[in-house]
Amino acid sequence: MSMQELIWGVVGLLLTVMVLSYLIGDNLFFRIAGYILVGVTAGFLTVLVTRQILWPYLIQPVAYGSWLERLWVLIPLVLALLLVIGQFKRFEGAGRVPLAFLAGLTAAIAVGGSVFGTLIPQMRAVVDGFAPSSWYATPGRPWMRIMEAVFMLVGVLGTLSYFHFGRRRRQEHTPGDEERPLFLEVLKKVGEIFIGVTLGTVFAGIFLSALLAMIDRIEFIGDFIFRLLGGN
Amino acid sequence: MKKIFPIFIAIGTGLTVLAGYFFTLQLAPVLGLLINWGIVLVGLAGLIGIGYLLKMHVTRVAKQQKGGFYSVIVLVTFLFTAVAGFILTPEDAFFRNWVLNIIIPVETSLLALLAVTLLYGSLFIIRSRGWTPMSVSFLASALASLVFSLGYLSPQAGSVAADWINFIRRLPIAGIRGILIGMALGGVIVGVRVLLAMDRPYDGDK
Structure with a gap:
């Protein structure tokens, strides 16, 4: 084991033990490890953002670019300056313009991404399950494919109705107003089961990942100590 | 004018990007430019966020508040990482x-x-939530997923058992689809409200 491997190994071992010490309760060592992570991550992000984003997209074109490139960089440069100036209480209003630009950009990307990336493909996937050609596309029993398509449709509708909180708009408030239509209530109950099934699977996935991480850390500690004691 | 100008910028930018979905070839250069500007602003906003974090820790150290020791750790590790990253x-x-x-x-x-x-x-889920359809299906599904991931249940392909196991494995997709469609609908509604200036997150007043 080289000196460099030894030093970084000891750092990794100490930090692992410090974090895992939380199992016996919140303590000084766990907090120190947490704050070290915050400081290093913030520093790393600062370096990355400056070197990978601000330098090539903003500073480099201004310093070394042609006149045309400088002209195009003028707008983000002004927006960036307004964003920085807007952080001072006296010039709060200046920050609204770059934030409005970002809000418009992200809203449009969100709308486009949601419609073309999620809504249409997911709805198509539900409907495609009812196409007779899909029942025979892969070897197996067609009636199971039909059953699966029905379950998918009911599951999607149930999940959506679970998150439906709408009420009928009425001029006068009557006691029955709080109740939702019966079919929505039934669908909601079905949706509850499907959401439970989905969250259970997600939970199992996260649990398995976390378990693998724990095995990895235990293996790292054992392996490092073994190598430290002279094993190969 | 002070209030209208940001609204004009938000709507103009949003509609240009939306138009880019339909006129991809014609608007590709403009979209690239807008997205690059957005990346610069997001990066800068990230740096400003880090600046606020450091400011909070510096204040804690300067005013000798509780937890000042941890703030020193954050500041020292930050400075070391940033300086090392810029020099190297x-x-x-x-x-x-x-x-x-x-x-x-x-x-x-x-x-x-x-x-x-x-x-x-x-x-503790049953103790806190009780025996509801969601808690029961959650636990059953989590258990089934863990059992399936062990890999011991692998019947012969094409058998009835294999079809049933595949069916059970694919059951969570229904819920995921429902949640995804719901999230997408929410995203569309929020996005359209911003594009119509009904919601103005950039405006301090609304």
Whole structure:
């Protein structure tokens, strides 16, 4: 084991033990490890953002670019300056313009991404399950494919109705107003089961990942100590 | 004018990007430019956020508030990482070792802690939530997923058992689809409200 491997190994071992010490309760060592992570991550992000984003997209074109490139960089440069100036209480209003630009950009990307990336493909996937050609596309029993398509449709509708909180708009408030239509209530109950099934699977996935991480850390500690004691 | 100008910018930018979905070839250069500007602003906003974090820690140290010791740790590790990153490069072996040998062990160990807390939480779900359709289906599904992931249940392909196992394995997709469609609908509604200036997150007043 080289000196460099030894030093970084000891750092990794100490930090692992410090974090895992939380199992016996919140303590000084766990907090120190947490704050070290915050400081290093913030520093790393600062370096990355400056070197990978601000330098090539903003500073480099201004310093070394042609006149045309400088002209195009003028707008983000002004927006960036307004964003920085807007952080001072006296010039709060200046920050609204770059934030409005970002809000418009992200809203449009969100709308486009949601419609073309999620809504249409997911709805198509539900409907495609009812196409007779899909029942025979892969070897197996067609009636199971039909059953699966029905379950998918009911599951999607149930999940959506679970998150439906709408009420009928009425001029006068009557006691029955709080109740939702019966079919929505039934669908909601079905949706509850499907959401439970989905969250259970997600939970199992996260649990398995976390378990693998724990095995990895235990293996790292054992392996490092073994190598430290002279094993190969 | 002070209020209208940001609205004009938001709507103009949003509609241009939306138009780009339909006139991809014609608007590709403009979209590239707008997205590059957005990347610059997001990066800068990230740096401003880090600045606020550091400001909070500096204040805590200067005013000798509770937790000042931890703030010193944050400031020292931040300064060391940032200076090392600027003097060396992110590709430098020492810098990579410094960052990766701190971030990976701490984050992996935190994930390992999550295994214990998740197990603990799942044992108490029935006590806190009761026997509801959701809690029962949650536990049954989690258990089934864990059993399936062991890999012992692998009947012969084409058999009835294989079809049923595939069916059970695909059941969570229905819920995921429902949640995804719901999230997408929410995204569309929020996006359209911003584009119509009904919601103005950039405006302090509304």
